[in-house]
Amino acid sequence: MFVFYLLLSVYIVCFVLLGWIWYLIIKLYTNKHFRECPPCVPSCGKEKKIMIDYVSELLNKSSKSLIVVDPGCGWGGLISELAKNFPKHTFIGIEWGAFTSKIAKFRTRKLKNIQIIKQDFFEYDFGKCDIIVCFLMDSLMEKFGEKILNDHKKKTQTIISNSFRIPNLPLAEEIKTGKRSFFKNVYIYKL
Ligand SMILES: C[S@@+](CC[C@H](N)C(=O)[O-])C[C@H]1O[C@@H](n2cnc3c(N)ncnc32)[C@H](O)[C@@H]1O
Numbered sequence: 001m002f003v004f005y006l007l008l009s010v011y012i013v014c015f016v017l018l019g020w021i022w023y024l025i026i027k028l029y030t031n032k033h034f035r036e037c038p039p040c041v042p043s044c045g046k047e048k049k050i051m052i053d054y055v056s057e058l059l060n061k062s063s064k065s066l067i068v069v070d071p072g073c074g075w076g077g078l079i080s081e082l083a084k085n086f087p088k089h090t091f092i093g094i095e096w097g098a099f100t101s102k103i104a105k106f107r108t109r110k111l112k113n114i115q116i117i118k119q120d121f122f123e124y125d126f127g128k129c130d131i132i133v134c135f136l137m138d139s140l141m142e143k144f145g146e147k148i149l150n151d152h153k154k155k156t157q158t159i160i161s162n163s164f165r166i167p168n169l170p171l172a173e174e175i176k177t178g179k180r181s182f183f184k185n186v187y188i189y190k191l
Pocket of ligand 1: 037038039041042043044070071072074075076077078094095096097099100119120121134135136162
């Protein structure tokens with residue numbers, strides 16, 4: 001009986017995963033708006049580790065409380081992992097997807113130092129944040145860079161981008177992952 005339920009669960013998980021991949025593929029090919037917006041694919045593997053290590057070092061070094069923002073936080077995997085490890089700093093995830101933002105809110109409900117905002121991040125003021133971690137999409141990066149520059153005040157800011165360059169921001173460092181896949185390398189910008 002146990003084996004039956006185990007196999008059934010594996011079957012259901014595979015079915016849902018396949019359905020989700022097909023949904024992404026069909027939307028990518030049929031919907032222009034979707035092609036211009038990054039789909040909900042979470043940071044993972046080497047890139048995620050590099051981003052977490054880099055942000056952790058900055059947070060550990062800082063004597064004052066910093067604000068870290070993840071524009072397009074998806075299910076909140078990246079930002080919640082950071083928030084768990086650094087209770088004295090503040091974390092904000094912005095996600096416009098109704099269902100996705102609900103999942104992010106639910107999984108972070110016990111953390112007091114994190115806020116999930118359901119909003120278009122192009123309407124958010126990035127001027128107050130110290131660190132921005134993002135995983136977006138090539139076609140969006142220039143517009144995103146412009147937004148960061150427009151909102152920028154005197155504050156020092158570090159922007160960490162998974163896989164995609166921000167062409168109009170000054171590159172401070174490129175951390176290569178040595179991968180050949182579509183998602184690779186992490187780009188660091190300082191303002
Ligand atoms: C590739 S996922 C990144 C998830 C997360 N940042 C991570 O690294 O694990 C991009 C997310 O950005 C969201 N998104 C795209 N454009 C957005 C916008 N203008 N405002 C808010 N969220 C947006 C998508 O719904 C998607 O969930």
